[in-house]
Amino acid sequence: MQIEERLAQLGxxxxxxKSHTSAYRRWYQAGSLLFLAGAPPVSEDGSFAFVGKVGRELSKEEGKASARxxxxxxxxxxxxxxxxxxxRVLGCAKMVVYVHCDPSFSEVHEIADAASLLALELFGDSGPVRTSLGCATLPANIATEIELVFHVT
Known part of the structure:
Protein backbone atom coordinates (compact mmCIF):
# COMPACT_ATOMS: atom_id res chain seq x y z
CA MET A 1 0.00 0.00 0.00
CA GLN A 2 1.20 3.48 -0.82
CA ILE A 3 2.06 5.75 2.11
CA GLU A 4 -0.38 8.42 0.94
CA GLU A 5 -3.22 5.88 0.76
CA ARG A 6 -2.48 4.80 4.33
CA LEU A 7 -2.40 8.43 5.45
CA ALA A 8 -5.80 9.00 3.82
CA GLN A 9 -7.18 6.00 5.75
CA LEU A 10 -5.93 7.71 8.92
CA GLY A 11 -7.56 11.00 7.88
CA LYS A 18 5.88 26.73 0.82
CA SER A 19 9.45 26.86 -0.42
CA HIS A 20 12.03 27.84 2.15
CA THR A 21 14.71 30.45 1.83
CA SER A 22 17.07 29.21 4.52
CA ALA A 23 20.61 28.14 3.71
CA TYR A 24 20.25 24.36 3.93
CA ARG A 25 19.09 21.38 1.92
CA ARG A 26 15.92 19.54 2.84
CA TRP A 27 17.56 16.16 2.14
CA TYR A 28 20.82 14.47 1.28
CA GLN A 29 21.39 10.89 0.13
CA ALA A 30 24.57 8.96 0.94
CA GLY A 31 24.38 5.45 -0.50
CA SER A 32 21.20 3.81 0.77
CA LEU A 33 20.72 6.33 3.59
CA LEU A 34 18.56 9.38 3.03
CA PHE A 35 19.01 12.15 5.60
CA LEU A 36 16.16 14.63 6.03
CA ALA A 37 16.59 18.10 7.47
CA GLY A 38 14.72 18.98 10.62
CA ALA A 39 11.05 19.46 9.79
CA PRO A 40 8.97 22.01 11.72
CA PRO A 41 5.20 21.95 12.31
CA VAL A 42 4.22 23.98 9.24
CA SER A 43 0.54 24.23 8.33
CA GLU A 44 -0.86 24.25 4.78
CA ASP A 45 -0.80 28.05 4.67
CA GLY A 46 2.94 28.10 5.40
CA SER A 47 2.67 29.37 8.97
CA PHE A 48 3.99 27.58 12.03
CA ALA A 49 1.06 25.72 13.57
CA PHE A 50 2.48 25.26 17.07
CA VAL A 51 4.54 28.03 18.65
CA GLY A 52 5.69 28.15 22.25
CA LYS A 53 6.98 25.83 24.94
CA VAL A 54 5.27 22.54 25.69
CA GLY A 55 4.39 22.52 29.38
CA ARG A 56 4.06 26.30 29.43
CA GLU A 57 2.19 27.91 26.51
CA LEU A 58 1.25 24.56 24.95
CA SER A 59 -0.33 21.46 26.48
CA LYS A 60 1.06 17.96 26.18
CA GLU A 61 -1.67 17.15 23.62
CA GLU A 62 -0.71 20.19 21.54
CA GLY A 63 2.90 19.02 21.73
CA LYS A 64 1.88 15.62 20.39
CA ALA A 65 -0.08 17.24 17.56
CA SER A 66 2.97 19.36 16.76
CA ALA A 67 5.19 16.26 16.61
CA ARG A 68 2.77 14.51 14.26
CA ARG A 88 12.08 3.00 -2.84
CA VAL A 89 11.54 3.36 0.93
CA LEU A 90 12.71 0.31 2.85
CA GLY A 91 12.13 1.83 6.26
CA CYS A 92 12.55 4.70 8.66
CA ALA A 93 15.94 4.07 10.24
CA LYS A 94 16.29 6.90 12.76
CA MET A 95 14.21 9.67 14.26
CA VAL A 96 15.35 12.56 16.43
CA VAL A 97 12.55 14.61 18.01
CA TYR A 98 13.38 18.02 19.45
CA VAL A 99 10.76 19.36 21.84
CA HIS A 100 10.80 23.03 22.83
CA CYS A 101 9.65 22.74 26.42
CA ASP A 102 9.60 24.22 29.85
CA PRO A 103 12.61 23.02 31.88
CA SER A 104 10.24 21.28 34.31
CA PHE A 105 8.51 19.29 31.53
CA SER A 106 9.74 15.70 31.86
CA GLU A 107 7.42 13.95 29.39
CA VAL A 108 9.40 14.70 26.23
CA HIS A 109 9.30 11.00 25.33
CA GLU A 110 5.49 11.13 25.18
CA ILE A 111 5.61 13.97 22.65
CA ALA A 112 8.09 11.97 20.56
CA ASP A 113 5.86 8.87 20.84
CA ALA A 114 3.21 10.68 18.78
CA ALA A 115 5.59 10.84 15.82
CA SER A 116 7.01 7.35 16.43
CA LEU A 117 3.55 5.79 16.49
CA LEU A 118 2.68 7.49 13.21
CA ALA A 119 5.92 6.15 11.68
CA LEU A 120 5.00 2.64 12.84
CA GLU A 121 1.48 3.03 11.36
CA LEU A 122 3.00 3.92 8.01
CA PHE A 123 6.16 1.81 7.84
CA GLY A 124 5.26 -1.13 10.07
CA ASP A 125 8.03 -3.10 11.72
CA SER A 126 10.60 -1.00 9.90
CA GLY A 127 9.92 1.87 12.29
CA PRO A 128 12.82 3.95 13.58
CA VAL A 129 15.23 3.94 16.45
CA ARG A 130 14.63 7.22 18.24
CA THR A 131 16.10 9.94 20.35
CA SER A 132 13.96 12.59 22.04
CA LEU A 133 15.37 15.80 23.44
CA GLY A 134 13.91 18.67 25.42
CA CYS A 135 15.25 22.02 24.20
CA ALA A 136 15.36 25.50 25.69
CA THR A 137 14.57 26.97 22.28
CA LEU A 138 13.92 26.05 18.65
CA PRO A 139 13.91 28.28 15.55
CA ALA A 140 11.01 30.78 15.40
CA ASN A 141 9.83 29.52 18.79
CA ILE A 142 8.32 26.36 17.19
CA ALA A 143 7.21 23.56 19.49
CA THR A 144 8.84 20.60 17.72
CA GLU A 145 11.32 19.73 15.02
CA ILE A 146 11.90 16.22 13.68
CA GLU A 147 14.98 14.92 11.91
CA LEU A 148 14.77 11.57 10.07
CA VAL A 149 17.02 9.09 8.30
CA PHE A 150 15.46 6.62 5.85
CA HIS A 151 16.81 3.45 4.30
CA VAL A 152 16.09 3.62 0.55
CA THR A 153 16.98 1.84 -2.66
Missing amino acids: LSIPQP LSFLNALFYLKDAISGDWG
Whole structure:
Protein backbone atom coordinates (compact mmCIF):
# COMPACT_ATOMS: atom_id res chain seq x y z
CA MET A 1 0.00 0.00 0.00
CA GLN A 2 1.20 3.48 -0.82
CA ILE A 3 2.06 5.75 2.11
CA GLU A 4 -0.38 8.42 0.94
CA GLU A 5 -3.22 5.88 0.76
CA ARG A 6 -2.48 4.80 4.33
CA LEU A 7 -2.40 8.43 5.45
CA ALA A 8 -5.80 9.00 3.82
CA GLN A 9 -7.18 6.00 5.75
CA LEU A 10 -5.93 7.71 8.92
CA GLY A 11 -7.56 11.00 7.88
CA LEU A 12 -4.15 12.62 7.26
CA SER A 13 -2.23 13.98 4.30
CA ILE A 14 1.24 15.24 3.50
CA PRO A 15 1.29 19.04 3.75
CA GLN A 16 2.65 21.07 0.85
CA PRO A 17 4.77 23.64 2.67
CA LYS A 18 5.88 26.73 0.82
CA SER A 19 9.45 26.86 -0.42
CA HIS A 20 12.03 27.84 2.15
CA THR A 21 14.71 30.45 1.83
CA SER A 22 17.07 29.21 4.52
CA ALA A 23 20.61 28.14 3.71
CA TYR A 24 20.25 24.36 3.93
CA ARG A 25 19.09 21.38 1.92
CA ARG A 26 15.92 19.54 2.84
CA TRP A 27 17.56 16.16 2.14
CA TYR A 28 20.82 14.47 1.28
CA GLN A 29 21.39 10.89 0.13
CA ALA A 30 24.57 8.96 0.94
CA GLY A 31 24.38 5.45 -0.50
CA SER A 32 21.20 3.81 0.77
CA LEU A 33 20.72 6.33 3.59
CA LEU A 34 18.56 9.38 3.03
CA PHE A 35 19.01 12.15 5.60
CA LEU A 36 16.16 14.63 6.03
CA ALA A 37 16.59 18.10 7.47
CA GLY A 38 14.72 18.98 10.62
CA ALA A 39 11.05 19.46 9.79
CA PRO A 40 8.97 22.01 11.72
CA PRO A 41 5.20 21.95 12.31
CA VAL A 42 4.22 23.98 9.24
CA SER A 43 0.54 24.23 8.33
CA GLU A 44 -0.86 24.25 4.78
CA ASP A 45 -0.80 28.05 4.67
CA GLY A 46 2.94 28.10 5.40
CA SER A 47 2.67 29.37 8.97
CA PHE A 48 3.99 27.58 12.03
CA ALA A 49 1.06 25.72 13.57
CA PHE A 50 2.48 25.26 17.07
CA VAL A 51 4.54 28.03 18.65
CA GLY A 52 5.69 28.15 22.25
CA LYS A 53 6.98 25.83 24.94
CA VAL A 54 5.27 22.54 25.69
CA GLY A 55 4.39 22.52 29.38
CA ARG A 56 4.06 26.30 29.43
CA GLU A 57 2.19 27.91 26.51
CA LEU A 58 1.25 24.56 24.95
CA SER A 59 -0.33 21.46 26.48
CA LYS A 60 1.06 17.96 26.18
CA GLU A 61 -1.67 17.15 23.62
CA GLU A 62 -0.71 20.19 21.54
CA GLY A 63 2.90 19.02 21.73
CA LYS A 64 1.88 15.62 20.39
CA ALA A 65 -0.08 17.24 17.56
CA SER A 66 2.97 19.36 16.76
CA ALA A 67 5.19 16.26 16.61
CA ARG A 68 2.77 14.51 14.26
CA LEU A 69 2.62 17.57 12.00
CA SER A 70 6.42 17.87 12.00
CA PHE A 71 6.60 14.20 10.96
CA LEU A 72 4.10 14.80 8.14
CA ASN A 73 6.17 17.75 6.94
CA ALA A 74 9.24 15.51 6.92
CA LEU A 75 7.32 13.15 4.62
CA PHE A 76 7.06 16.05 2.17
CA TYR A 77 10.87 16.18 2.11
CA LEU A 78 10.99 12.40 1.70
CA LYS A 79 8.49 12.41 -1.16
CA ASP A 80 10.59 15.02 -2.94
CA ALA A 81 13.80 13.04 -2.41
CA ILE A 82 12.34 9.80 -3.81
CA SER A 83 10.46 11.59 -6.62
CA GLY A 84 7.21 10.20 -5.25
CA ASP A 85 8.30 6.55 -5.63
CA TRP A 86 7.31 5.15 -2.21
CA GLY A 87 8.53 1.71 -3.32
CA ARG A 88 12.08 3.00 -2.84
CA VAL A 89 11.54 3.36 0.93
CA LEU A 90 12.71 0.31 2.85
CA GLY A 91 12.13 1.83 6.26
CA CYS A 92 12.55 4.70 8.66
CA ALA A 93 15.94 4.07 10.24
CA LYS A 94 16.29 6.90 12.76
CA MET A 95 14.21 9.67 14.26
CA VAL A 96 15.35 12.56 16.43
CA VAL A 97 12.55 14.61 18.01
CA TYR A 98 13.38 18.02 19.45
CA VAL A 99 10.76 19.36 21.84
CA HIS A 100 10.80 23.03 22.83
CA CYS A 101 9.65 22.74 26.42
CA ASP A 102 9.60 24.22 29.85
CA PRO A 103 12.61 23.02 31.88
CA SER A 104 10.24 21.28 34.31
CA PHE A 105 8.51 19.29 31.53
CA SER A 106 9.74 15.70 31.86
CA GLU A 107 7.42 13.95 29.39
CA VAL A 108 9.40 14.70 26.23
CA HIS A 109 9.30 11.00 25.33
CA GLU A 110 5.49 11.13 25.18
CA ILE A 111 5.61 13.97 22.65
CA ALA A 112 8.09 11.97 20.56
CA ASP A 113 5.86 8.87 20.84
CA ALA A 114 3.21 10.68 18.78
CA ALA A 115 5.59 10.84 15.82
CA SER A 116 7.01 7.35 16.43
CA LEU A 117 3.55 5.79 16.49
CA LEU A 118 2.68 7.49 13.21
CA ALA A 119 5.92 6.15 11.68
CA LEU A 120 5.00 2.64 12.84
CA GLU A 121 1.48 3.03 11.36
CA LEU A 122 3.00 3.92 8.01
CA PHE A 123 6.16 1.81 7.84
CA GLY A 124 5.26 -1.13 10.07
CA ASP A 125 8.03 -3.10 11.72
CA SER A 126 10.60 -1.00 9.90
CA GLY A 127 9.92 1.87 12.29
CA PRO A 128 12.82 3.95 13.58
CA VAL A 129 15.23 3.94 16.45
CA ARG A 130 14.63 7.22 18.24
CA THR A 131 16.10 9.94 20.35
CA SER A 132 13.96 12.59 22.04
CA LEU A 133 15.37 15.80 23.44
CA GLY A 134 13.91 18.67 25.42
CA CYS A 135 15.25 22.02 24.20
CA ALA A 136 15.36 25.50 25.69
CA THR A 137 14.57 26.97 22.28
CA LEU A 138 13.92 26.05 18.65
CA PRO A 139 13.91 28.28 15.55
CA ALA A 140 11.01 30.78 15.40
CA ASN A 141 9.83 29.52 18.79
CA ILE A 142 8.32 26.36 17.19
CA ALA A 143 7.21 23.56 19.49
CA THR A 144 8.84 20.60 17.72
CA GLU A 145 11.32 19.73 15.02
CA ILE A 146 11.90 16.22 13.68
CA GLU A 147 14.98 14.92 11.91
CA LEU A 148 14.77 11.57 10.07
CA VAL A 149 17.02 9.09 8.30
CA PHE A 150 15.46 6.62 5.85
CA HIS A 151 16.81 3.45 4.30
CA VAL A 152 16.09 3.62 0.55
CA THR A 153 16.98 1.84 -2.66
